Amino acid sequence: MSWFKKPNSGPKKGDGDRRNIPEGLWIKCDKCDAILFKEDLDRGFRVCSKCGFHFKIGHQKYLSILLDEGSFEERETELRTTDPLQFKEKQNYPDHIKNYQKRSGLTEAVITGKGAIDGRLVSVAIHDPSFIAGSMGSVVGEKIARAIRRSIELRCPLIIISTAGGARMQEGILSLMQMAKTAIWLTRLSEAKLPYISLLTNPTMAGVMASYASLGDFTLAEPGAMIGFTGPRVIEQTIRATLPEGFQTAEFFYERGFVDQVIPRPELKETISRILSYFPDQSMSPESAEEGV
Ligand SMILES: [Zn+2]
Structure with a gap:
């Protein structure tokens, strides 16, 4: 029974003035x-x-929480997913992608661009769970790589908000290759001495966690977020042991030093802005950088 049909679980039909409240x-x-x-x-x-x-929440909500109003400029909107492996399942992969595009209004599972946080230029990439659970295929990996490159070219900090079940199986090894590609670009970012803040949201797992999501200079996580490589059920079945309570949550990772801070969403902008203030602002104006960055 759905919750709103249960007694005493909210307004119901015939409940005085509230009888017209729609479900x-x-x-x-x-x-x-x-x-x-x-x-x-x-x-x-x-x-x-x-x-x-x-x-x-989706990328739009994160943009409104994190960035200064009206500052976001989306990039990499032209990249489209192909079907390199001719992957067959119940539905072929191109149709699967088209369905998600129609349903979510997005072209892929990550949105990239640049914006400002309290006036400070940043390059951002935000996974959106409404598109194949935020999973990482070739286009997601390429967009992340270009977001990192944009940080280097504009000499501004990088922020990636991750939520993903992992690499996308329909693109097989090409999805897995994105792990190496993004890690290489993050090495270049590190060599350029620019900060990278990684925010882990629920869930951040598998190939995404095993690459760029876990490579932040600052690793933040939302309360209660599931974080890890393999899910707890698989681990339990494999090692035949009972896992400790709260295993693979943001708090569990924080207590063991893998996450620097667990940040409730209302404090997100203030926290990231404070971290950015520790670094000198060396960003170039987008106009003075290469066209289209
Ligand atoms: Zn509650």
Whole structure:
């Protein structure tokens, strides 16, 4: 039974003045089961007011939370996914991509560009979970690589917000090659002495976690985010042992030093802005850099 049909779980038909409230105005928290007014949730940071659970959000919401209003300029919009392996499943891969494009309004699972945080130029890449769970194929890898290159060319910090189940199986080895490619570009960024802030959101797993997501100079994570290479169930079945409570959560990683800070979403911009303030602003104006950066 869906939650809004259960007794005492929110407004229902015939409930005095509230009888005309349509379904879909309320949402149940995945963690504490509290019934939340959807509009309040959307207006804020999409964080449960009762328990602090962080609902998944798309790239648009992160852009509005993180960047100065109107500062974002999207890049790499021309890149399109092909079907190099002629991958066959229930639906062929090009149709699968088309379906997600139609459903999400996106061309691929990551959005890249540049913008400003408190007036400071940054290069950004943000995974969007609404496109094949944010998974990394050739186009995602290429867009990430170009976002890193943009940081180097503009001499500005890099911010990547990750959410992904991992590399995209439909592109096989070509997806896995993106791990090496992005890591090479991050080495160049490091050689250029420019900071990279990686934000891990729920979930950041497998090939994405094993490459650029875990290579940040600053590794931040949202509360409760699942982080890791392989899921806990597979690990348990493989090693035949019970895993400790909270295994592979952001907090578990923080306690063991793999995550530098667990940041609630409402504090995200302030925290990243403070980190950036530790570094001298050496960014070039986009106009003085190579055209189209
Ligand atoms: Zn909750």
